[in-house]
Amino acid sequence: MRYLLGRVLGLVPVLGLITILSFGLMHLAPGKPTDAATQFNPKVSLEVRQRMEQLYGLDQPLPVQYARWLSRLARLDFGRSFIDDRPVITKIAERLPLTIGINVLVVLLVWGLAIPLGAWAALRPGSVFDRATTVFVFLGYSVPTFWLALIVMALFGVRLQWLPISGLHSLDAEAWPWAWQAWDLARHLLLPVGVMVFVSLAGISRYMRSSMVEVLRQDYIRTARAKGLPETRVVFHHGLRNALLPIITILGFELPALISGSVVMETIFALPGMGRLFYEAVMARDYAVVMALVTIGAVLTMLGNLLADVAYAWADPRIRVSARA
Amino acid sequence: MFVLLPLARAEETPVAGDALVVGSIGDASRLVPILASDSASGDIVGLLFNGLLKYNERLEIVGDLAESWLVSPDGLTLTFTLRPHLRWHDGAALTAEDVRFTYERLIDPAVRTPFSSSYELVQSLEVLDPRTIRVQYKEPFAPALESWMMGIIPKHLLEGQDLNTTPFLRQPVGHGPYKFKRWKTGELIELAANEDYFEHRPQLDRYLYRIIPDQATLFLELLTHGIDLASLTPLQYQRQTSTPAIARQFQKFRYPSFGFTYLGYNLQDARFRDVRVRQAINLAIDKDALIQGVLYGLGSAATGPYPKESWAYDPAIRPPPFDLEAARRLLGEAGWLDRDGDGWLDREGQAFRFTLMTNQGNEVRRQVAELIQRQLKLLGIDAQIRIIEWSVFVHEFIDKRRFEVVLLAWNLSRDPDIYDLFHSSKTKEGEYNFIGYSNPEVDRLLIEGRRVFDQTQRQAIYRRVHRLLYEDQPYTFLYVPDALPIIDSRFRHVVATPIGIGYNLIDWYVPQPEQRYRRMAP
Numbered sequence: 001m002r003y004l005l006g007r008v009l010g011l012v013p014v015l016g017l018i019t020i021l022s023f024g025l026m027h028l029a030p031g032k033p034t035d036a037a038t039q040f041n042p043k044v045s046l047e048v049r050q051r052m053e054q055l056y057g058l059d060q061p062l063p064v065q066y067a068r069w070l071s072r073l074a075r076l077d078f079g080r081s082f083i084d085d086r087p088v089i090t091k092i093a094e095r096l097p098l099t100i101g102i103n104v105l106v107v108l109l110v111w112g113l114a115i116p117l118g119a120w121a122a123l124r125p126g127s128v129f130d131r132a133t134t135v136f137v138f139l140g141y142s143v144p145t146f147w148l149a150l151i152v153m154a155l156f157g158v159r160l161q162w163l164p165i166s167g168l169h170s171l172d173a174e175a176w177p178w179a180w181q182a183w184d185l186a187r188h189l190l191l192p193v194g195v196m197v198f199v200s201l202a203g204i205s206r207y208m209r210s211s212m213v214e215v216l217r218q219d220y221i222r223t224a225r226a227k228g229l230p231e232t233r234v235v236f237h238h239g240l241r242n243a244l245l246p247i248i249t250i251l252g253f254e255l256p257a258l259i260s261g262s263v264v265m266e267t268i269f270a271l272p273g274m275g276r277l278f279y280e281a282v283m284a285r286d287y288a289v290v291m292a293l294v295t296i297g298a299v300l301t302m303l304g305n306l307l308a309d310v311a312y313a314w315a316d317p318r319i320r321v322s323a324r325a
Numbered sequence: 326m327f328v329l330l331p332l333a334r335a336e337e338t339p340v341a342g343d344a345l346v347v348g349s350i351g352d353a354s355r356l357v358p359i360l361a362s363d364s365a366s367g368d369i370v371g372l373l374f375n376g377l378l379k380y381n382e383r384l385e386i387v388g389d390l391a392e393s394w395l396v397s398p399d400g401l402t403l404t405f406t407l408r409p410h411l412r413w414h415d416g417a418a419l420t421a422e423d424v425r426f427t428y429e430r431l432i433d434p435a436v437r438t439p440f441s442s443s444y445e446l447v448q449s450l451e452v453l454d455p456r457t458i459r460v461q462y463k464e465p466f467a468p469a470l471e472s473w474m475m476g477i478i479p480k481h482l483l484e485g486q487d488l489n490t491t492p493f494l495r496q497p498v499g500h501g502p503y504k505f506k507r508w509k510t511g512e513l514i515e516l517a518a519n520e521d522y523f524e525h526r527p528q529l530d531r532y533l534y535r536i537i538p539d540q541a542t543l544f545l546e547l548l549t550h551g552i553d554l555a556s557l558t559p560l561q562y563q564r565q566t567s568t569p570a571i572a573r574q575f576q577k578f579r580y581p582s583f584g585f586t587y588l589g590y591n592l593q594d595a596r597f598r599d600v601r602v603r604q605a606i607n608l609a610i611d612k613d614a615l616i617q618g619v620l621y622g623l624g625s626a627a628t629g630p631y632p633k634e635s636w637a638y639d640p641a642i643r644p645p646p647f648d649l650e651a652a653r654r655l656l657g658e659a660g661w662l663d664r665d666g667d668g669w670l671d672r673e674g675q676a677f678r679f680t681l682m683t684n685q686g687n688e689v690r691r692q693v694a695e696l697i698q699r700q701l702k703l704l705g706i707d708a709q710i711r712i713i714e715w716s717v718f719v720h721e722f723i724d725k726r727r728f729e730v731v732l733l734a735w736n737l738s739r740d741p742d743i744y745d746l747f748h749s750s751k752t753k754e755g756e757y758n759f760i761g762y763s764n765p766e767v768d769r770l771l772i773e774g775r776r777v778f779d780q781t782q783r784q785a786i787y788r789r790v791h792r793l794l795y796e797d798q799p800y801t802f803l804y805v806p807d808a809l810p811i812i813d814s815r816f817r818h819v820v821a822t823p824i825g826i827g828y829n830l831i832d833w834y835v836p837q838p839e840q841r842y843r844r845m846a847p
Contacts, residue, residue, distance in 0.1 A: 029716070030714075030716035030717045030719075030720045030721065031715070031716030031717075031719075031720065034439075035716065035719075036362070036363065037362035037363070037439045038362075038439045039719060040719070040757075041439070042735075042737070042743070042745035042746060042757050043440070043442060043443060043738065043745075044439045044440070044442055045442035045445070046753065046755050046756055047442075048439060048441050048442050049439075049755065051434060052437060052439060055435070055437050055489075056437070080490070083354050084354040084355055084494070085355065085437075085489050085490050085494065086495075091510075094510055095510075095511070150541055150542075150545075153542065153545050154545060157545060157549060158545055158548055158549055161549065164551070165542065165545050165546050165549060165551060166537055166542050166545075166546060166551070167512065167535070167537070167551075168512065169512075171344075171346070171513075171533065171842070172842070172843075267538045267539050268539045268541070268542055269542070270512075270535075270536065270537040270538060270539070270542060272509075272510060272511025272512050272536075276511065276538065277511075285716075
């Protein structure tokens, strides 16, 4: 318990540093959120441009702007977007469900496929199955995502006309019964989710494979076999459980990734998710949105690490013991 | 100019129904005319709100909400009379008070509008009666007419609210041909026909604005009829939409856009202060080669700041011949000769070498820079290309005058007033005469052009400006790119005019058998 408390308190200064750094970097980048509306438009006079900056408080010195931002944050207020003057939190809340939904789906599918693939390949290293999966997952790893996305769109959307190309819903889907709506949504998600799963299979399945190969070489596996346990029990009970340990650590790192979304996929498939929100905010110098996302991302990364440590401690008695010592 | 005329069809009577699905790269941000500064917001706001005046298809100013308007002989007073029986989408009457309210918000220093500059010369605005507005100016200002094309906003719904944050920004109530229905951020904006629109009800029941941020996806959606209307790139126009099947399913249009790409010289630089050098570069750049090379021929050579369709364009000015010999002669007169025989021109021991700067993220511009580099090399001028991220480019190089030559483009409004670009007073940091151009006659004409309302007189003034700019070459005007919209062939009455295709949207219709989207209950 004290270990946990200490870890959590240690995170506060780190978070402070992260926000100061990102605030500084964001404002060091040339350009202002008001530029898009006022810049290089001869109909907008210099005075008007300066007044717009004043109205948004952009004429204040940086430390003042940061202090204002921090005091708002203390009241859990992320401010309003510079682009459309909506509360930042509303903008995030609007996009979060889609990104989390897609990412959870992708993670489940990737893990569900990658762990058996990796484990199976590890049982017979060098076999045809092992080599075939290696080629397959590395194909996914090395093919450019945007290119693959366009190819499947052109194939399944334009040539075969089986699936819709982009977006989330058909135009008048709101009027349909819910079962049709769900079917419609599934059809729209099939291509983006499929592509995302395919390109991220490699990481986890390779980890799983090497971890499993490693474990199967251990003395205790030999012992288990020697005392005559059935092979399935050796592999699943003694092998798989131990091989999963390092994989759990990776799961912790995936927590922040769940809300970050993919700029490339969301742009190509016209999905209104967090990746596009972040990218568009950076491009438009929408400081309020960028800072909110950076802060939330930082908090989640730290929580994820913490969670992984805790889960690790729970799964591996050695860590608990050494931490107590 | 029609490129692909749809095959002649039997005369049909327009029928109501169907929907138009438009594809857009960006989402809107604020659906109120005086705050709508991005093009997506502008597209939507333009269908929800009208101004007092508008441009017709021949680029002439005509009444919109105003039935008539009057400019006093001294040019100081504008009087607008509204059409009778104008109504907001919620049924309330639209009156002169709404016009006053719109004006007051535009000049309100607390409202975050970028458009207030156009109203600085207004002395006062009075409501004479519910249909009549009189605007008094401090001095005559002809471009003011264009400023009254600003959409009028409803006083009865917005009075007492903070316009910057009002919920109205996302559920606007207008008075235009279409009514706001819904907006799913980042996905879709839906508008429905206004049954009571003062001209007549639009034939198309619905207008759907789909946000698809990727150009390639947009194109695939078009091919599968997920969207009906989009803008093509020159490559898509020439190479990817020329099959007979696509020609049958779509109508393609092509007309010059209102903008031009140019080389701007820093006139503080002694080399470029010499007009012969600028004229020589103009002669040595083959504009047609640029247009062929990067726009696949879909553009026209520019000779000045106006497109050919504008009444301010002087047709007597011909695009300069591509003439390397003449260019060499001019440079020789200016003292630039290849004395040391290394292939580069030199003067006082210095080779003619400059940095050609342009912004990142614009592929066409990068290619143009490379072609110009190659063409100037033939002349013996060494142009080094430097590509810089947009914000850095503007703040660190343009604003601070730290450039030699820039490659940029202007998109201008329809009024030919270009005071901000070329008047010698507009050279402060952040202003737009960043090249430092100064010609007393141009200065005088640009002021005069703002003070005269009569179009014939203004035409003479701006044609003279066009001529002077052509002779002075403060910019080398390169080309005017074409706008390249494509639309599903089921839509009838779509015509390309100098102002584009959208001006008569309310007359577009789809014959009953070809309608794709079911009729909505009114």
